Amino acid sequence: MRKLFLLALLLSSATFFSTQVFAQSGGQNPSLIMYRWNGGGISPQPVVQGNLLGTVRWDGLTGVGSIKTGASIQSFVKNPVAPGFLMGNMIFRTSGAAGLTDRVIITENGLVGIGEMNPQYHLHVLGNTHTTGDFFGRIHFDNNANTNDAPNTYIDEAYFERKNRSMLSGGLALPVTAGDVGGILTLAPGGTSLDHQIYFGEDGMWTRRKTGNAADWTGADWFKMLTGENIHGTENQLTKFTGPNALGDSRLFDNGLRVGIGNSAPATDLDITGATRVNGNLGVGMLPTTFRLDVSGDSRLSGSAQVTGNLDVDSDANIDGSIQVDGNGRVDGRLVIGNPPTAPGSHMLYVNGSVIATEVKVELQGSWPDYVFANNYSLMPLSEVEKYVQEEKHLPGIPDAEEVAENGLGLGEMQKIQMEKVEEIFLHLIELEKRVKALESQNEQLKAENATLKAQSGNGAQRN
Structure with a gap:
């Protein structure tokens, strides 16, 4: 060989x-x-x-x-x-x-x-392994997340064993069941750290713990962990603890598409049934700022709304119902009241209906017609005014009926024109008064001359 x-x-x-x-x-x-x-x-x-x-x-x-x-x-x-x-x-x-x-x-x-x-x-x-004999060694569970410890500093161990549950005494014992043998996992960090055991039996999972340097498990009670028989819930309903060792339904519903609070059939991405309170700032369509509510985009309130603080609307706002402002109100854009049949154009305020006010103040941008009393003002003679009225059917400088119907009437501008006409009338009246006084003076003079002539005529007749 x-x-x-x-x-x-x-x-x-x-x-x-x-x-x-x-x-x-x-x-x-x-x-x-x-x-x-x-x-x-x-x-x-x-x-x-x-x-x-x-x-x-x-x-x-x-x-x-x-x-x-x-x-x-x-x-x-x-x-x-x-x-x-x-x-x-x-x-x-x-x-x-x-x-x-x-x-x-x-x-x-x-x-x-x-x-x-x-x-x-x-x-x-590379691939599956199978061991039929004993394995001696350590499985490390390290919680030193912020260190880079050398391998020879690890002393923690994990034990996987087959145990007779009747032997696992010390504190509150495991309840006796027909299946008396189960698997147990022991995690031993070492030193005075707590050793934990998890027992896997036919009636679920149990756990106990004891100081790692203790001589036995005296005083270490077994506690049952959550298993299928402790968990009760409805599909898509988020769970909550209904007791120390039990789970049940909460009021939160999530089917992967929509979330409901207080209802199990949400119609929108977030559907809340019941009152809602937000103590912080809320942003809709944008990140929240220093305001309690920030809305980016169109908004609609179909019911009543009460705002105790400031309300700022940066874009257009349509209000179909009533609005009540107890404090100061400010509109930087155009304000339309009364749902007009036509667009308000460039006007800042458009009211389709009557307006009542105890006082209205109009601040004119141009000059007030005091220029009528200037020495160089050209006052149209009444004869020319008469001719203009006969031809145009309205006073000079006053818009006609067709223009008013088409463009409306500017309150401030019309007040200015009317004041101009009133002042022109006063100028004509003053001129007429002067002419009347001159005629009265001439009349008195003629009366005196006539009386003198009558007196002279009477004396001559007597002499004859």
């Missing part, structure tokens, strides 16, 4: 002219050595990175003249070599339906990959 093995090694080495095999099958240090170099046998050269150091292969005869490899082990140089320094790996290959395939690798750094030929951990498995 030993001769056959040595013969196989010699045949294997014959395929690599730069590799020699040394074997010692007995003695104190039996070994099998594959020695690789580059170049000829007279002047051998060092191996280089990527060189195959050697192969151990298991072949089999599969037919007449057909020999196939069933498995092999290879080693490759994994670093630039230097005198006294060489790094190599080992690759285990087996032949399956796809032929000879890499299965396991041990890297030059001692990382082992099973199905993963580029392992990143000491044991890196």
Whole structure:
């Protein structure tokens, strides 16, 4: 048997002219050595990175003249070599339906990959694993989120065990059930930290805890965790705690499309049934600012609205009902009252209906007609006024009926024109008064002259 093995090694080495095999099958240090170099046998050269150091292969005869490899082990140089320094790996290959395939690798750094030929951990498995024996080690649960602790500082452990529940005494015991055996998970952070246990039984999950350095579980009561029998709820209805260990429906409904508060059939994205109170600032269509309510876009109030503070409307506002302002009111744009049949044009206030006020003040932008009393004012003679009225059927400077019907009547401008006409009338009256007084003076003079003539005429008649 030993001769056959040595013969196989010699045949294997014959395929690599730069590799020699040394074997010692007995003695104190039996070994099998594959020695690789580059170049000829007279002047051998060092191996280089990527060189195959050697192969151990298991072949089999599969037919007449057909020999196939069933498995092999290879080693490759994994670093630039230097005198006294060489790094190599080992690759285990087996032949399956796809032929000879890499299965396991041990890297030059001692990382082992099973199905993963580029392992990143000491044991890196690609695929499922199954363990039938005991596993000894630690599973770390670290809460030091802001530190970078070295692996050798971890002392926390997790235990997975099969337990008879009747043995888990100490405090308030587990209730006796038909299924007496279950699984238990123990989390032990170490030191004086609390050790926690979770027991998985047929009646649900139970938990207890005790200081990690305690000698037993005395005083550690078992408490039942929430399970299916404690959870009651309606589809799409958000849950709430209805007791210390029970869940039930809340008033919040969410079907993934719409949210309802107080109702289970929301008609909009958010549908609230009942009174609503917002203590902070609210933005609709925009981020909230310093105002209690900011609305970006059109808004509509179909009922009554009461605002105890300021109400600012930056765009158009249509009010179909009544509006009452107890404080100051300000409208920076146009104000239309009474639903007019036509657009108000450029006017700032449009009222379709009567207006009553105890006082109206109009501030004119132009000059008041005091210019009528200026010495250089050209006063139209009454004869020309008469002629103009006969032709135009209205006073000079006064809009006619057609213009008023089409464009309306400017209150301030009309007051100005009317005052101008009143002042012109007074000028005509003053002129007429002067003429009347002059005529009266002439009349008195004529009366005096007539009396003198009558007196002289009477005296002459007496002398005759």
